[in-house]
Amino acid sequence: MRVTKAEEYGLRLVMSLAVDGGQLSIRELADREGLPEPTVAKVIAKLRKAGVVDAERGRNGGYQLSVAPGELTLARVVEAFDETMFDAEFCDRMTPGSGPCARADRCTLRPVWRSLSDVVATFLDGITIADVMRRTEPSPIPITTTTDVTAHLGSSN
Secondary structure, eight states: OOOOHHHHHHHHHHHHHHHHSSOBOHHHHHHHHTOOHHHHHHHHHHHHHTTSEEEEOSTTOEEEESSOTTTOBHHHHHHTTTOOSSOTTHHHHTSSSSSOOTTGGGOSSHHHHHHHHHHHHHHHHTOBHHHHHHOOSOOOOOOSOHHHHHHHHTOOO
């Protein structure tokens, strides 16, 4: 599994918005996260289109979360970037040249990738932005079940 820059930036920007619970401008977000303003603008546009953030125009405008951090899952933020680990075209992208995979009808790997994608989606859906923000140390999360992960993060769910 590979996390894209856009997904990472999206999660970081959402967490920045969640810290104060108020509005922040593109410039303020860029300064907080050490990212170029054009990059922040592109990422925020995707988050806005997905309904994760709201925008207020005008002199005192800015961006704010449209969902409370305790209700906003990592899965919802990541889905804003349309990066699916396993989708209908996955196998065709892995085939040399162009065209459909010659082994599609008898492939034993396809169910493995589909199951892995489901596990990752379920994992991310079980963790909210508030859960991540409650963490006090940057240690790895021991992964056995989604329940164990949310307990490790300190979730009250």
